[in-house]
Amino acid sequence: MSMPIEEWVKEIRAGNARALARAITAVENRAPESRQLLRQLFPHSGRASIIGLTGAPGSGKSTLADQLAREFRKLGRSVGIVAVDPTSPFSGGAILGDRIRMQRHHADRGIYIRSMATRGALGGLAAATAEVAMVLDASGREVVLIETVGVGQDEIDIVRLADITLVVLVPGMGDDVQSIKAGIMEIADIFVINKSERDGAAQLERGIRTLLATGRPGADEKPWMPPIIKTVASEGKGIAELAQAIADFQQHLQKTGLGARRRVENWRRRLLEMLRSELMHRLARESLSDEAARRLAAEIAAGRKDPYSAVEDILAGIGIKNRTI
């Protein structure tokens, strides 16, 4: 797109879906112009509610996200959905799948869906997701839903960027409560038991309550007890209740100042991630090409060079002096 950045930003802000799609692609691919674009979009961001959805594969997160989007549309709010799959080897968005999902919304232009997958080792998928969410936010989307597949550390890092985190569980999957790992318990603001018509929903709910009763680490001064909402997303059941629980939590975020504190903490983490990523890119470009890294690795594997000296040599090469301790 040879359009000047200012023009591009204007188009994105005016709701031009093509301009938005190209912006997201540029950000995902770290295109040279993406930095300037993000810098100019930033002042327009910070208005959207960012909602993270996570849970085991097969828990029906996509259907739930679609239903929630529809609910927000009823309330007159525009929605962006970012679907992230850290285990997928495909980059650049599963465009076809996104189109099919958008079709289900009868091409409602108030709902925009975009898939993301692994961004190379240097990039960081959480950072890319945060940037894409910011682009949607700056484009005027009032709600940004980030859905992730799986419940590992990647997913935790991704949904942590949200203002509100929903953890989706399903009756009878694995050992139920055992599958709610420690990290997940801490990040859940709201639990959703989806496919709640299935056997074991009550048992799962009891399990969650027991876990909640044993105390959550890092409780705030005015603690929030995560509600447990039962849904059957495929039939639209429980979605209005879930939207209400989200609204309640948003009030809590505002009243207690927790929302502001979270955003500061999120920016702190993103800042570190941006620095890390930026440093590694410069390193790769300026003093450690792929070829040089491979050659050095071969020397180390053969025992001819120790990796600790190698690291110091490379750092010295970009003007960073030796470790003092």
Added chain:
Amino acid sequence: MSMPIEEWVKEIRAGNARALARAITAVENRAPESRQLLRQLFPHSGRASIIGLTGAPGSGKSTLADQLAREFRKLGRSVGIVAVDPTSPFSGGAILGDRIRMQRHHADRGIYIRSMATRGALGGLAAATAEVAMVLDASGREVVLIETVGVGQDEIDIVRLADITLVVLVPGMGDDVQSIKAGIMEIADIFVINKSERDGAAQLERGIRTLLATGRPGADEKPWMPPIIKTVASEGKGIAELAQAIADFQQHLQKTGLGARRRVENWRRRLLEMLRSELMHRLARESLSDEAARRLAAEIAAGRKDPYSAVEDILAGIGIKNRTI
């Protein structure tokens, strides 16, 4: 430990379990002396077979690792086990659990077990695991088993450091073959169906075979078809067969040169990870204290400063000039 590093290395190499335990603790905690220690241990490393075990929680990986260790002991080889749980919030090793596990080996000094958990955001658990494995290797352990809980990207990063990767599955867990995600299929050198006396073992085996038949990406010039070994680890069944499959694969690694190529690739990844981690540490120490990062994040969250300019200011502060593109 006020012992000079040379002395410490000597004690570790002589089989002093206390010296070894303290070395691992120092490495886990990034103690100031750990760098020097690792540098001096490095020339003694590279001899052990590093075996990674991964699989869903509840698949019996610990029992399997213990049984494998016993099998290797019968063959006269000393063993170190590193048990890693990326989702656990506890750092510093679950000493009590390790002791209990070691007791089961009748305090056989030929088996050493050590748990690891999350190391802060700056550190990287995969890097720490690699370092601990290297310490065990340098201490003279002939086999190092790395077992991880879960099947996310963290776990993949960890077991990738191994020469040989075992993926442990259990009949009837989740949707069986569906739970074998793309990333896991690629890293498995050997599949283990543990608890194979259960219903669904044959079905699971068929599922794996079907997946294998559809082709694995990144096949070598002389492709290895991962065998599927059925075990009942709690009763010691199938363990000898598994040890044989491991020996077969080791031969394959050597004959085809794949082993050497893997080690080079592993070192390349570790080198990048070490650089990343080192850069972030220096940054944190020299120009971006926790306090400064938090203050900056608050400015950004309030929309008073854009994060992209902030990053460039910080990089300029450690003497790295502006991005050229």
